[in-house]
Amino acid sequence: MTETSSHNDEMLLRRYLLGEVSEEEQRAIEQRLLTDQDYFDCLLRAEEGLIDEHVQGRIRGREAQEFESRFLRNPARCDQVEFAKTFHRYLANQLSQREAPVSQAIVLPRWRLALEIGLACALIALGVFSLSLFRKVTGLREQVREAQSLAEHHAGELALQVKREQEQVEDLRQEVARLESASSGAATVASLVLVPGVARNADWAATVNLSSQTKKLKLVLQFDEGNYRAYRAELQTVEGTVVWTGDGLIPRKGRDMSSVDLTLPAELFTRSDYLIMLSGVNANGNVDKVATYYLNIVRKIPVRRP
């Protein structure tokens, strides 16, 4: 049902209730009332509206006469009117209560007013105290946060310092190790430059002192430059026994002379006099004698003999 048709129905039913419809209209309305629930509900609302208008004195003239002579003929409708009167009185009271809350406050008894003012003051004081407490707590929390932040900062710095010191200690350790290694290296390797053709005579023989810590003996054999691709060296005792042989030695060329380096285990030298025979290997694989070196070994402590 649309709003308009509902409104039209209600207007017609209002006329019906006031006895203002024709006989034909009355029949049509009543038949529809018996078969259409919505229409019947519409009649009840129209009836309600009419009663409200009557109660509020809004029905005037001929309608008022019709209402009183016809509408109120039934006792049930008188009950409806009584209800409507009470209902509208109630509504008017509710409305005035809602619209005048200030005037109600003014007529409060004095003791109640005092009580309410006291309560309001207590609430305000509580509010102020809570606010101050809140601020204090917030301040303390801020201080704690700052202290924590400072402590974390210090801890970080300390950790950095410890790390730096650890690195320094490590550096020092490595330096000590390097120095120890350098010092022990000096002690374990003995070096000697041998010049060719030096006589076996003790005054001309090259002498090397081997201590108990000397592990290796580095010999630099110098010779006049030759056109050999590689050299071969033999360590012999004065009796002619070959103690050690080195092949494929690559020469280092100096300004005046060339040289080859030999690094031999110190323990090889069990006697005091040795010969070193240096030979050159030419392109054809032939070996030519290049130089002979004399070497005198002096041991300060007894060595392990094979």
Add this chain to the structure above:
Amino acid sequence: MGTTGSAPHKKQEGLTTESFARLLEWLDRDRERAGQKYELIRLRLIKIFVCRGCSSAEELADETLDRVARKVEEIAEGYLGDPALYFYGVAEKIYLEYGKRSRLSVPLLGDVAERNQPAETEDTRYACLDQCIKNLSQPNRELILLYYGHNHGKDKIDKRKELAEKWGIRANALRIRAHRIRESLKKCVSDCLQRPYSKRSE
């Protein structure tokens, strides 16, 4: 007089059990629905008689129902259309008879008012209404106070429009809802007035 939905109000004098059962069957094969239809027809007949200015509307409605029940054996078989309309035809005859009986002697307003003077004072009715409104759900209470609270001119229209928008329903739906709540209040007040004083606040 009872108006329960499932059971018709009563059997009238001169009305046999068989014819009453036949009447219900004519209204609907389902006994439950037939009972509801019977009560609805009765309620609407009462309203029609009231609207026609009959002071004994309930009696006339019951007489109509009885007469149809007695005729139902004859008419039910070949009847086409809504049975309610047959009731209407009978009701018209009853009304004419009533008119002849009473010559439509309309009681004076004062008589009606005197006869229906409530035993309870206006204040008692007010207290009952207050209690009944308090027993409504909060939305219904708000709706009825706002809907009927502004009862004049443009203010009334604006407020009701505003209320319909707030509830998200059309103006007509709002009107129906408000009317139903008011009807429930009317019944609540009526019940309250029937109870002894000590039990009225329940």
